[in-house]
Amino acid sequence: MAHIKLHIPGPVEVSEKTFKAFCSPMIGHRGQGFKDLYAKIQPQLQTLLSTKQLVYLSTSSAWGVMEGAIRNLVQKKVLNCMCGAFSDKWFDVSKKCGKQAEALQVEWGSPIRAEAIDKKLATGEFDALTVIHNETSTGVMSPLTEIAALKKKYPGVMFIVDAVSSMTAVPLPFDELGIDVLLAGTQKAFALPPGLAVFAASPAALAKAATAKDRGYYFDFVEFQKNAGQSMTPSTPSIGHVFALSSKLDDFFAEGLQNRYARHRQTNKMVHEWAAKHGFNLFPEKGFESVTLTCVSNGARPGGRTVDVAKLQKLVKDRGFLIDGGYGKIKGTTFRVSNMGDETEATMTTLLAAMDEAMTQL
Numbered sequence: 001m002a003h004i005k006l007h008i009p010g011p012v013e014v015s016e017k018t019f020k021a022f023c024s025p026m027i028g029h030r031g032q033g034f035k036d037l038y039a040k041i042q043p044q045l046q047t048l049l050s051t052k053q054l055v056y057l058s059t060s061s062a063w064g065v066m067e068g069a070i071r072n073l074v075q076k077k078v079l080n081c082m083c084g085a086f087s088d089k090w091f092d093v094s095k096k097c098g099k100q101a102e103a104l105q106v107e108w109g110s111p112i113r114a115e116a117i118d119k120k121l122a123t124g125e126f127d128a129l130t131v132i133h134n135e136t137s138t139g140v141m142s143p144l145t146e147i148a149a150l151k152k153k154y155p156g157v158m159f160i161v162d163a164v165s166s167m168t169a170v171p172l173p174f175d176e177l178g179i180d181v182l183l184a185g186t187q188k189a190f191a192l193p194p195g196l197a198v199f200a201a202s203p204a205a206l207a208k209a210a211t212a213k214d215r216g217y218y219f220d221f222v223e224f225q226k227n228a229g230q231s232m233t234p235s236t237p238s239i240g241h242v243f244a245l246s247s248k249l250d251d252f253f254a255e256g257l258q259n260r261y262a263r264h265r266q267t268n269k270m271v272h273e274w275a276a277k278h279g280f281n282l283f284p285e286k287g288f289e290s291v292t293l294t295c296v297s298n299g300a301r302p303g304g305r306t307v308d309v310a311k312l313q314k315l316v317k318d319r320g321f322l323i324d325g326g327y328g329k330i331k332g333t334t335f336r337v338s339n340m341g342d343e344t345e346a347t348m349t350t351l352l353a354a355m356d357e358a359m360t361q362l
């Protein structure tokens with residue numbers, strides 16, 4: 001069957017070069033070959049996140065580390081900042097881990113604002129908070145720098161940040177932000193196959209994790225730290241992913257990180273312009289639009305055009321591209337187009353031309 005190119009917001013299209021690296025001959029994870037591989041990518045990951053801390057590799061999807069962060073770092077009560085499907089679910093996950101949790105819920109389409117977090121943390125009830133930088137379901141990017149600045153006021157609170165669909169597309173200087181955990185799954189802006197997550201943890205987070213009695217084993221941050229110090233992972237990792245990540249990081253630095261960020265902004269702008277040209281509004285509150293995907297309003301916001309999203313999706317698919325028909329409760333009243341990963345002005349032009357054609361048949 002002919003391959004339908006992915007323009008959904010994860011997993012995204014994976015290049016042939018990446019797949020070739022993924023399929024490198026197998027090596028043992030306790031041997032020198034693997035240690036050399038991890039030692040080679042460690043400084044690249046540290047440069048990517050502007051951090052002196054070790055960056056850890058977890059063979060899991062992002063949720064593994066998201067749940068792990070709760071188990072390692074919440075002892076009193078966690079504030080789950082919620083503005084879409086993924087951030088809402090983190091609240092359920094906290095409760096399923098047996099933790100005290102409180103929801104800071106804003107309307108889907110709105111960002112999480114620092115002032116709202118400040119008000120909650122001022123109660124002194126919380127020792128951790130979760131926030132999603134780029135809420136992929138709504139296409140909203142929350143103001144992370146302002147949120148992270150609160151850490152100075154509340155040093156005892158663990159700031160756990162999901163950057164699953166923004167990491168590598170925008171600068172995320174971990175040390176400068178001063179947050180405690182920054183994590184991402186690699187099937188989004190990294191453009192790797194699903195199944196690997198990367199994360200960094202602050203010294204305070206690692207110290208706190210060491211005091212958590214029920215943190216389990218698979219996502220034990222202390223184990224990650226101990227092993228990464230020797231360029232290893234706690235258990236057998238998906239070694240193919242690590243080869244692929246190494247190849248991908250070389251790509252990032254060959255392009256230049258600043259160029260990579262600019263490319264994401266530019267290709268994202270092209271989708272915004274496409275939406276405006278066809279009379280659609282965007283779903284996110286103005287000024288808080290993601291740069292890695294576009295969540296187009298199809299009736300979810302007042303005014304603007306509406307179409308049969310399922311039909312649009314089918315017409316676009318017939319032309320070889322998969323776009324997303326909206327997530328959760330905004331399925332159909334929104335649709336999403338990803339520009340994350342390897343997409344360029346040229347590839348986005350091809351996609352948007354196919355979407356133009358599809359629009360003429362609606």
Ligand SMILES: *Cc1c(COP(=O)(O)O)cnc(C)c1O
Nearest residue numbers: 061062063086134136164165185
């Ligand atoms: C995709 C996504 C997740 C979930 O990732 P999995 O890899 O499926 O566990 C979490 N948060 C955000 C923001 C996402 O985009």
